[in-house]
Amino acid sequence: MLSYSYQIFQRGGIIMKYNLKKYLSLMTAIFLVLLLLPIRVWASTPISILYTNDVHCGLEGYSKLAAYRQSLTDAGISTVLVDAGDHVQGELIGTMDQGESIIDIMNQMNYDYAVPGNHEFDYKVPQFLSLMNRATFKYLSANFKHADGTDIMDAYAIKEIDGHKIGFVGICTPESYTKSTPVYFQDASGNYVYTFSEDTFYATIQAAVDAAKAAGAEAIVAIGHTGMDGSTEEWTTKAIIENTNGIDAYIDGHSHEVSAGPDYTHMENGVLQHYSFFNKDGKQVFYTQTGTKLKNFGELKIKFTPTVQVTSVMHSVADLTDKDSTIEALITNARQREIAFSGTEIGTSEVKLFAKDDDGTWLVRHQETNLGDYNADAYLWRTGADIALMNAGGVRTNVNVGTVTKKDLISVNPWMNQVGVIEATGQTILDALEHGARFYPNNNGGYLQVAGLTYEINTKVTTSPVVEDSKGSFLSVDPTKPRRVQNVLVCGEPIDPNRTYRVAGTFYILQYSGDGMSMFKNCPVVSGDYPPDAEVLIEYMTQKLNGVISAEAYGNKDGNGRIKVVDENRFVEVERVEPTHSAPGYIKYVCEIDGTEKYEELAKLEYRFLEGENGEWAGTDDVLKFRIDGDETDLQNVLVDGVLLTRGTQYTVRHGSTIIELTPSYLQTLSVGSHTMTVVYTNGSVSTTFSVRRAVVGSGRTVATSDNSRVQMWSIACMIALMSLLVSAYYRIKKA
Incomplete structure (x- = not known):
């Protein structure tokens, strides 16, 4: 028992003493009071940030998300709900009222923050600004501004939860210029x-992060619609993280990928790869994205210990059962309005038409598909143009086997973009195809599906030669670099760069430079008097296909072979050495893609007769002339029937290649019939046959001597036979 006094300090000779027991009692009381105060508890329950991205009017998951959020609230867990863009567009319900129904549902869900994705601008900027005013949640973007640099919305927001301040920074992709429609961001003069x-991209984002920290944020969560796969490299989330600091977690959108975190996960050659992203200070930044169509939603859990600790859970909507009845009623009402607008059955499909694979990953953005063919075929049929082009980003969803309604096809092309025809040169079309293939094999909304035309993409060309401006629009194709697109055929014939073709498509790419297709913007318009895109798809099915999408026409998921991918060298001739009679020649080729060289040997030239081959001598005083393509100085010998001839008497030689003339005096020594002459050079020989025949009777010419000898011999033989007969007859008479 402690009852003694303890001296704790002394001042001015006065000694102050405290009873230790009283001191301890006082400390205990103070401690108990502190426990009752609302102080930060570092080992608290994590704060849950629920997040969605690229919902694209996939309403059905909202009611389950709302119910899950309520369950966290009931459990005493603080929540924040955010969206990383592309929510008001993607299906008919979005098109019908230009996103208002979606905003109303998000308001009822009590979203806290959202960032505008590129498709938030598809109904034009004034409509987006109207939706932003309609929203009860706050849109954030550090980098979407007026051209003079003034803000359109807040760059960041700070939310205080459980005594901690979390900063949320919004980031939009500069691809919005081309992934929406460039003219939507311009005035009437094109400015x-x-x-x-985009010119100060990283610095602008960093300024927002720094401002949020200066305002007291203890953790920074970026809400970005920037993406990874298929995104412009310098605007990817990876590039943003590597060129900034201060961001603790990055909720991403735009590329429709699923990454639970902390790493970016990406399927490569059937293997799931993991990539960690580090900021410019070397600190890993937590990365996550939920995919698309609200098949999943994420839950980012932040805990202060006191350092910021981030974990996450990816929730599959299909695995949840509870629904919020209020949100479910809003969804039901929206779908009923869709059906009333476009639920009419228009036919059947014998096959599934693919925009996405069965696992939800894009197909149409990096390869030909049967739905891409269907779109382009519809435009070509309706307009009667030479070719049709369909940007893959305009093909939004699959068409399933069975009954097809208007809604099904409107959901494929939900844009209501005007279909039209322009005139473009073959070179302009080649540039468009090259621009569309610039990101291959990555997904790209500008990848072109085609009709009336076929082309190849050569993957041996690993770097695209396309030159773009700072906003991602086409400027040119670098003439010093090889093109990826090759063997372009229009109706089976090589495309003529100088010829003018009629090109069908939507004015999104043909007039408004959508997906960066600015090469078409000054092309003359032939006609714009066609229905919008979805109506053309409907007319094609009902009028051209008589209500049946057949397996015969569209049964191949990968299309009809209009786009082929090859991996081959493309050689060009750079040197040629012609062969001679003395030596072979060669052709040197160099691959314009990777510099590989190859040689083709040209065989040494064979001697050949230029004149007199298979000639005939008729017993005249004329020579029998032969001309050979050899140099006379290389001539060695001339043989007839293997017998060496004497130059000067039996034949003569003149210049002019090699001219050999067999003399009449020699020819007269040859028998009637066929003979073989062989001309021998220092480096080869050549042979031909010629014939000798009798002279015409009465011509006054002397026949060949060998013929006279034969006549004389036959005459003598006949005389001997006749004398033998006479002698035999004489002896028979005498005996008689």
């Missing part, structure tokens, strides 16, 4: 009046 700060 850009809005900017995505």
